[in-house]
Amino acid sequence: MVKDPVCGMEIEEGKAYARREHGGQTFYFCSPKCEAAFAAEPTKYVGESPARHGRHVPSATTGVRESVAGPKRVELPVFGLTCAKCVQAVEKALRGVPGVRKATVNLASARAFVDYDPDQVSLPALERAIRDAGYRTEGAKARFGIEGITCASCVTTIESALRDTPGVLNASVNVGTEEAVVEYLPSVADVPAIKAAVGSAGYKVVEAPAPASPDAADKEALAREREYRSLMRKWWFGAAVGVFTMIMSYPWIFPVLRDWFPRESPQLWNVWAGMGVAALAVLAYSGNQFFIGAWQALKHRSANMHTLIALGTGVAWIYSTVVLLFPHILPSSEFVEVYYDVTVVVTALVVLGLAMELRAKGRTSEAIKKLIGLQAKTARVIREGTERDIPVEEVLVGDVVVVRPGEKIPVDGELIEGSSAVDESMVTGESLPVEKKVGDEVIGATINKTGAFKFRAMKVGKDTALANIIRMVQDAQGSKVPIQRVVDVVSGYFTPGVTILAILGFMIWYTFGPEPRIVFALIVAVTTLIIACPCALGMATPMSLTTGVGLGALNGILIRGGDALQTAQQLQTIILDKTGTITHGKPVLTDAVVTGGFREEEVLRLAGGVEKSSEHPLAAAIVEGAKARGHSLPDAETFDAIPGHGIVARIEGRTLLLGNLKLMRDRKIPLDGLEAKAAGLADDGKTPMYVAVDGRPAGIVAVADTVKEDSKEAIRSLKDMGVEVVMITGDNERTAKAIARQVGIERVLAEVLPQDKAFNVQKLQLEGKRVAMVGDGINDAPALAQADVGFAIGTGTDVAIAASDVTLIRGSLKGVVTAIHISRATMRNVYQNLFGAFIYNVFGLPIALGVLYPFFGILLSPLLAALAMSFSSVTVITNANRLKRWKP
Numbered sequence: 001m002v003k004d005p006v007c008g009m010e011i012e013e014g015k016a017y018a019r020r021e022h023g024g025q026t027f028y029f030c031s032p033k034c035e036a037a038f039a040a041e042p043t044k045y046v047g048e049s050p051a052r053h054g055r056h057v058p059s060a061t062t063g064v065r066e067s068v069a070g071p072k073r074v075e076l077p078v079f080g081l082t083c084a085k086c087v088q089a090v091e092k093a094l095r096g097v098p099g100v101r102k103a104t105v106n107l108a109s110a111r112a113f114v115d116y117d118p119d120q121v122s123l124p125a126l127e128r129a130i131r132d133a134g135y136r137t138e139g140a141k142a143r144f145g146i147e148g149i150t151c152a153s154c155v156t157t158i159e160s161a162l163r164d165t166p167g168v169l170n171a172s173v174n175v176g177t178e179e180a181v182v183e184y185l186p187s188v189a190d191v192p193a194i195k196a197a198v199g200s201a202g203y204k205v206v207e208a209p210a211p212a213s214p215d216a217a218d219k220e221a222l223a224r225e226r227e228y229r230s231l232m233r234k235w236w237f238g239a240a241v242g243v244f245t246m247i248m249s250y251p252w253i254f255p256v257l258r259d260w261f262p263r264e265s266p267q268l269w270n271v272w273a274g275m276g277v278a279a280l281a282v283l284a285y286s287g288n289q290f291f292i293g294a295w296q297a298l299k300h301r302s303a304n305m306h307t308l309i310a311l312g313t314g315v316a317w318i319y320s321t322v323v324l325l326f327p328h329i330l331p332s333s334e335f336v337e338v339y340y341d342v343t344v345v346v347t348a349l350v351v352l353g354l355a356m357e358l359r360a361k362g363r364t365s366e367a368i369k370k371l372i373g374l375q376a377k378t379a380r381v382i383r384e385g386t387e388r389d390i391p392v393e394e395v396l397v398g399d400v401v402v403v404r405p406g407e408k409i410p411v412d413g414e415l416i417e418g419s420s421a422v423d424e425s426m427v428t429g430e431s432l433p434v435e436k437k438v439g440d441e442v443i444g445a446t447i448n449k450t451g452a453f454k455f456r457a458m459k460v461g462k463d464t465a466l467a468n469i470i471r472m473v474q475d476a477q478g479s480k481v482p483i484q485r486v487v488d489v490v491s492g493y494f495t496p497g498v499t500i501l502a503i504l505g506f507m508i509w510y511t512f513g514p515e516p517r518i519v520f521a522l523i524v525a526v527t528t529l530i531i532a533c534p535c536a537l538g539m540a541t542p543m544s545l546t547t548g549v550g551l552g553a554l555n556g557i558l559i560r561g562g563d564a565l566q567t568a569q570q571l572q573t574i575i576l577d578k579t580g581t582i583t584h585g586k587p588v589l590t591d592a593v594v595t596g597g598f599r600e601e602e603v604l605r606l607a608g609g610v611e612k613s614s615e616h617p618l619a620a621a622i623v624e625g626a627k628a629r630g631h632s633l634p635d636a637e638t639f640d641a642i643p644g645h646g647i648v649a650r651i652e653g654r655t656l657l658l659g660n661l662k663l664m665r666d667r668k669i670p671l672d673g674l675e676a677k678a679a680g681l682a683d684d685g686k687t688p689m690y691v692a693v694d695g696r697p698a699g700i701v702a703v704a705d706t707v708k709e710d711s712k713e714a715i716r717s718l719k720d721m722g723v724e725v726v727m728i729t730g731d732n733e734r735t736a737k738a739i740a741r742q743v744g745i746e747r748v749l750a751e752v753l754p755q756d757k758a759f760n761v762q763k764l765q766l767e768g769k770r771v772a773m774v775g776d777g778i779n780d781a782p783a784l785a786q787a788d789v790g791f792a793i794g795t796g797t798d799v800a801i802a803a804s805d806v807t808l809i810r811g812s813l814k815g816v817v818t819a820i821h822i823s824r825a826t827m828r829n830v831y832q833n834l835f836g837a838f839i840y841n842v843f844g845l846p847i848a849l850g851v852l853y854p855f856f857g858i859l860l861s862p863l864l865a866a867l868a869m870s871f872s873s874v875t876v877i878t879n880a881n882r883l884k885r886w887k888p
Helices: 032-040 042-046 084-095 123-132 152-163 191-200 214-249 266-285 288-299 305-325 340-364 366-373 465-477 482-512 517-531 534-554 562-568 578-582 600-611 617-628 661-666 674-683 711-720 733-743 754-766 778-786 798-803 814-848 862-885
Strands: 018-022 025-029 072-077 100-106 111-116 140-147 168-174 179-184 204-206 378-383 386-391 400-403 412-418 420-423 434-436 453-459 557-559 573-577 583-594 638-642 646-651 654-659 687-693 696-707 724-728 747-749 771-775 789-793 806-808
Touching: 025 032, 072 123, 084 100, 084 111, 084 123, 111 123, 123 168, 140 191, 152 168, 152 179, 152 191, 152 482, 152 534, 179 191, 179 465, 191 204, 214 266, 214 340, 266 288, 266 305, 266 340, 288 305, 305 340, 305 482, 305 517, 340 517, 340 862, 366 465, 366 534, 465 534, 465 557, 482 517, 482 534, 482 562, 482 814, 517 814, 517 862, 534 557, 534 562, 534 814, 534 862, 557 562, 557 814, 562 789, 562 814, 573 578, 573 754, 573 778, 578 583, 578 696, 578 724, 578 733, 578 771, 583 600, 583 617, 583 674, 600 617, 600 646, 600 654, 600 687, 600 696, 617 687, 617 696, 654 661, 661 687, 674 687, 674 696, 674 733, 696 733, 711 724, 711 733, 711 814, 724 733, 724 754, 733 747, 754 771, 754 778, 771 778, 778 789, 789 814, 806 814, 814 862
Parallel strands: 573 724, 573 771, 724 747, 771 789, 789 806
Antiparallel strands: 018 025, 072 111, 100 111, 140 179, 140 204, 168 179, 378 386, 378 400, 400 453, 412 453, 420 434, 557 806, 583 696, 638 646, 646 654, 654 687, 687 696
C-alpha cells in the first residue's frame, strides 16, 4: 500500500490513477484532481520550501528527525464522525490552530491529515483542538518499567525526552512505581522509538509481562527483593569499613590508640593509606550506582541525586588522598586530617536509606497486588462433553464454565444453569452476597457461596472486569496531581541549584572562614551536596497518590487520575441524576388501594393478568409485583390499549378498566373518594392507576421508581461535609420534588431535557462553584464530561463510565462520600509530605552552609547530613503508607 500525498488516502500501487517522480521519490495519486493539485504545487505536499527545491523533507509519518526544518504531516484517527458537518467542524477546528498549514478530514477512514509547523504547534495542541470540537482522537498507550529512577530530576529528564519524541501525546513517569505511561499516535511513533528516547536520556527500559497477571506481580516482587538484598549487602560492607574508618580517622580521641598512632607518625600514615584503599573499595562496590548515575546524567547534560552524592563522596575522597600524599600544601601539619570516614559512612547511610525506601515503595503498591491476587488460577470448563480443569488464561469466549460452592468464578460471563449467592465484595465493596439466577451476569474473581451453577464465558483475559479495574488503577497511579507539576518544575532546578550553592559555600568559607579554611570550606561543600534531598521532594506526591488510588480500588471506587483526586477534595456542589442514581432506575409496584368491597388480592391478580399482555414500561412492574406477592395471574380473554388513557380488557368473564382519571371519566365510573388518595400517592412521587371491574370502582394500583436504601444517608453525609446537593431530572416537577423530599434535597432541577443537563452543570460552574455530576445513563455522559469531577455509577452504561473521572462499582451514592473522603485524606497526606520535604530542604541547606557557625559555633557533620538525607525519603514514604490504615 502507498499513500496519496495530497489527500492521504492509502491505495494499492498497481491501482493508482497516476504516479510522478519528484525530488528522487515516486508519488502515487488516487484521482486526476490529486495529481493536478500536486503538479501545481509539489513543494506544498512534500514538505519543501521553494528556496530549497530539490531537497526532500520526509513527513512526520515517516519518522522525521527533529533537526529537520519545515512542515510536518500527521495522520490522526478521529472518533465520532458521522456526517459531512462533522468533517467541516473538525477541519475548521484544526485550521484555527496557529501553525496549521492544511487540514483535511476523510469521513470514510475517520482520519484527519494535518500539515503543521512543529515550531509553532505540537501534537497535543492538535489533539486538544479536535477534542474541543466535540470529537476525540485516541492514541495507543504503552507502559513499561524504567531502571535507575531515583528522584524528581530523573522524572523531569525522562518525561522531557519522551515528550520531544515525534508522535508522543503525553508521558507520565512515576518515581514510586518506577514506570512510564506514554500515550502516542501509532501512525507517527512506535514503541521501539519511545523506548529509544528513554535510552537516549540515560535510563534503561525494563521489559515486563502483562501488568494484570499474577506472574508480573511475582516477577516484580522477586526483582525488588533481589535489589533489596543487593543494597543490604552493600550497606553491610560499607558499615563494616565505616566503623573502622571512623575510629582510625580520630585515634587521638581513644586512650590506647592515641599512644599507638600519634599525629604525624608513620604508622598513622600507613593506617590512613589503608583506609584510603578501603574507602575506594566502598565507593567502587557500595557506591558504584551513584557514580554510574552521575556519569549518565552528565552525558545528557543533566543532574540528579546521584550527581550530588557522587560529588560529595568523591570530593571528600580526593581531598583526603591529596592531603595524605602532599601534606605540605596545608599551612600547618596539625591541620592534616583525612575524611575517608565521610566517604565511607555517607555512602553506607545513603545505601541503607535506598534499601529502606525500596522496601517501603513495595508496600505502597499492595492494592494492585491484592487485586491481581484475586484472580483464579484455574477454571473448570465443559469441552467435548467432559469437564476439565484448565489454566484461566486458556478459557475462551463461549466456553461453558462450571462453578461449585466455595470456588472463585474464573472469568466474566452469563449464568445459564443453576442459581447461587455470590460474594462480590472484593470487586464492588458490597459486603452482602448477591443472589444470582439464570440470565444474570457474574464477575470473574468473585466467590460462589452456596449453589453450583454453569455460566457462559463472555469476557476473558484483559477484557474482564477485574483486568479493567487493575488497568484503570495502574493508569491512575501513573498520573500526576496538578500540584505535582509545580514540584517537577522546582525539582528540575533543584540539583543544579544545590551544586551552585555548594560551590558558593566553598568559596565563601575558603575566602572568609577561619583556619584551616580549606577544611571548613570542604566540610561545608560536601555537607551541602549530601544533605540536599530531591528524592523526598520527588516522592512526596506520587507515593500518596499511589496509596490513595489503591485505597479507592479496594473500596470499589476507581479514580481515573490525579486531577480528579485533587479536585474532588474541593467540591462545593454535587448534582445527582435522579433515575438510577438516587433511585433504582426501575419502576416497582408500591401500593394497592381497594374500595367497594374488593379484596387487594383480587385487584392485583386481575390487574396483573391484564398487564401481562401490555408492552407499557409500567406494566412489567405490576406483573412482577403481583407475582412477588404470590398471586397466580390469569390470562386476558380480550385486550385493547387506548393511547393516553389505559386498557380495556375481558378477564375471567369480567370487564376490567385500568388507566388514568381520563379513562374513568370517559366511562362514567364513580370514583368514591379515590381521587384524593390518588393525589396523595402522586404527591409522594408515585404513578397511580385506577382499576374498575364491571363498571364499579375497585381501587388503585401505584408504581414508582423507588429510592435506593442508602441514598438518604449518603445525601445527609454529603451535607454534613459542607457540600450542596442538587437533583437533576427529566421528570415533572411534582414527582421530582416528591423524591427530593424523601431524601432531603432542597434544590431541584426538574423537566431538564437530556441535552440540557451539561448546560445546567455549566450554569452552576458560572456561579463560581466546583461542581461534580453523578449519573449512570448515556444522556448523562455530556454532563459528566462538563463537570469538574464526573462520578459514574458502575451499574450504568459504558458510555457514562468512559466519560467520568470516578467510577463507583457498587452503584451506591455512599461511594461518592467515600471517594471525597479518600480524596481529602490523600491530598492532606500529599500536603504533609510536600511540607516536610520543603521544610527539610529550606532549613537543612542553610545549616549545611554553616549559617549557625557565627552564632553558636555549630557546623553540621557530613555524617549527620547523610543520615538526615536518607531518612527524609523514608519518612515521606512511611507517611504515605499511613494512608493504608484509613477506614471509610
